[in-house]
Amino acid sequence: MKLATKLDTLTPSFTIGISSKVKEMKANGIDVLNLSIGEPDFTVPEKAKAYGKKSLDEDCTKYDLVPGLKILREEIVKKLKRENNCDYTIDEIVLSSGAKNSITNALLAVTNPGEEVLIPKPYWVSYPEMVKLTGAVPKFIDTKRENGFKLTKEELEAAITEKSKMLILTNPSNPTGNVYTKEELIDIVNVCIEKEIFILADEIYERICYVDGFTSVASLSEEAKDITITINGFAKSVAMTGLRLGYTASNKEVAKAMSSIQGHLVSHPCLTAQYIGYGALVECEEDIKHMVSVYKSRRDMLVERLDAIDHVSYIQPSGAFYMFIDLSEVAEKYDWKESFSIEFCEELLNKYHVAGVPGIAFGLDNYMRISYACNEETFMTAMDRLEEFVKAIFA
Numbered sequence: 316m317k318l319a320t321k322l323d324t325l326t327p328s329f330t331i332g333i334s335s336k337v338k339e340m341k342a343n344g345i346d347v348l349n350l351s352i353g354e355p356d357f358t359v360p361e362k363a364k365a366y367g368k369k370s371l372d373e374d375c376t377k378y379d380l381v382p383g384l385k386i387l388r389e390e391i392v393k394k395l396k397r398e399n400n401c402d403y404t405i406d407e408i409v410l411s412s413g414a415k416n417s418i419t420n421a422l423l424a425v426t427n428p429g430e431e432v433l434i435p436k437p438y439w440v441s442y443p444e445m446v447k448l449t450g451a452v453p454k455f456i457d458t459k460r461e462n463g464f465k466l467t468k469e470e471l472e473a474a475i476t477e478k479s480k481m482l483i484l485t486n487p488s489n490p491t492g493n494v495y496t497k498e499e500l501i502d503i504v505n506v507c508i509e510k511e512i513f514i515l516a517d518e519i520y521e522r523i524c525y526v527d528g529f530t531s532v533a534s535l536s537e538e539a540k541d542i543t544i545t546i547n548g549f550a551k552s553v554a555m556t557g558l559r560l561g562y563t564a565s566n567k568e569v570a571k572a573m574s575s576i577q578g579h580l581v582s583h584p585c586l587t588a589q590y591i592g593y594g595a596l597v598e599c600e601e602d603i604k605h606m607v608s609v610y611k612s613r614r615d616m617l618v619e620r621l622d623a624i625d626h627v628s629y630i631q632p633s634g635a636f637y638m639f640i641d642l643s644e645v646a647e648k649y650d651w652k653e654s655f656s657i658e659f660c661e662e663l664l665n666k667y668h669v670a671g672v673p674g675i676a677f678g679l680d681n682y683m684r685i686s687y688a689c690n691e692e693t694f695m696t697a698m699d700r701l702e703e704f705v706k707a708i709f710a
Contacts, residue, residue: 324447329440329676333660337670348697350685351670353489353637355554357609359591360602363553366594367587375586381578382570383410383562384586387593394596395564399521399531401540407570410592411577412584414519414548414561419445421544421563422481424572425513426451430480432515435466437639437677439489439517451480455678460641463493463630468502475506481513484532487520490677490684491639492614492632497530504532504539514543519561520635522552522603525611529634533564541566549588551635552603553595558588610636613687617694624702626709636688639674643681648708656680667700 333351340347370376382388388405395401411417418441426432428450434442435456443453456474458464466484484503487494495503507514516532533540548561561584563573577583595603617638621629626644646655656673660683663669674682687694 321448321450325444328444329672333664333670333672336664340664340668345668347664347668347670348693348700349670350687350689350694350697351672353551353686353688354556355551355606355636355688356690357554357606359554359558360595360599362598362602363555363591363594366598367591370587370590375590379583379586381583382406382408382574383583384589384593387589387596390593390596391562391564395531395545400534401531401545401564403564404567407567408562408564409570409573409577410560410562410584410589412561412581413559414517414546414550415441415445416559416577416581416584417546417548417561417563417573418442418515418517419449420573420576421515421546421565421569422446422449422451423576424569425544426480429478431476431478433471433474433479433482433512435464435470435484437464437488437490437674437679437682438483439485440672440676442483452478454479460630464488464491464639465493465495465499466503467499468506471503471506475510475512479510479512481515482507483515483517485517486532487524487529487632487634489520489635490637490672490674490682491630492635492637493630494524494526494529494633497528497535500530500532501535504535504542507542508538512542514539515546516543517546519546519548520551521547523607523610523636524634525607525614526633544569549592549595552606553592553599554606555588555591555595558585558591560584560588560592610687613691613694614638616691617687617698620695620698624698624705626705627701636686638685638687639677640671640683640685641681642674642683645705645708646681654680656683659683663701663704667704669697669700 388408431454432446446453533543545564549555628641630639651658656675660673672684
């Protein structure tokens with residue numbers, strides 16, 4: 316009895332593997348500084364939790380509409396208009412069990428087996444595997460360090476073939492934290508409109524942005540909106556990671572298709588999570604602003620600390636809560652065999668008890684990603700240990 320052959324193409328999750336190793340070390344009494352996980356160290360705001368508690372007290376636990384609670388979709392429509400300058404109706408919004416579920420719905424609704432999904436490098440670790448599982452083919456696009464690894468019009472045009480069906484565009488970026496300007500997005504969108512390519516705009520980190528004037532892809536024009544499936548959710552901005560609540564905004568045809576798919580696979584996301592999400596939108600603006608201000612302060616501390624470490628550089632993050640550290644100089648001195656970033660991160664974890672994610676997980680082997688969604692003492696102490704490790708390599 317054989318399992319599905321699609322499993323043969325999947326790459327094991329680096330982040331899950333690291334997380335398992337960290338848990339094992341902690342169980343053995345080792346104090347590990349974990350910078351690998353992209354999870355806020357904040358808790359869900361109390362005002363938002365109250366909505367979930369109230370829904371349970373009122374026995375709101377029965378089946379509801381597949382695309383999500385009407386009141387929540389109405390509030391998302393208001394949010395998208397108010398914050399993102401995007402005009403949607405509630406039948407263009409589909410709530411799902413996390414942004415991963417939303418992305419999968421979009422891939423299933425739009426792509427056919429063998430069609431290409433364009434993925435700029437570096438990319439979030441799950442994109443290629445999700446594409447493979449839906450039968451489409453991930454096609455990677457090399458981007459340049461001097462552009463902050465942001466995709467350019469020319470790079471996109473060179474990658475497109477007759478099989479290209481969708482472009483995944485992450486803004487702000489995981490792993491770099493970079494944010495596209497409006498002008499950069501216009502160039503990319505115009506190519507996709509001309510070539511009739513859908514854009515999956517993953518904007519899950521859009522509230523965690525340190526620059527003025529974040530631009531949503533769908534806000535650029537009616538033509539841009541029509542080809543764009545916006546991915547968003549509550550995990551990062553309101554610390555609702557374990558509650559699993561994401562959503563899409565798209566044209567009616569795509570939304571109807573995703574709702575139909577979800578109706579058979581999942582039904583609707585957890586109602587309690589939806590009520591908490593609703594509470595977050597209507598009550599927790601100040602909580603979100605506070606979280607973002609803390610992340611920005613941590614970013615600034617980390618930038619100053621990394622500037623003091625020789626042979627190490629980084630991509631300046633303008634959003635999210637990650638630092639993509641450039642270890643190219645270190646790689647030239649380090650005695651590695653198969654993958655520099657994997658072997659470097661393994662030694663950093665085993666010897667210095669600092670957990671980061673190897674850059675190869677994002678498609679670039681001379682880098683590592685760390686998260687500063689943790690307390691300042693943790694990441695500052697971790698940087699002391701990173702500096703100690705780098706000095707030992709160059710000694």
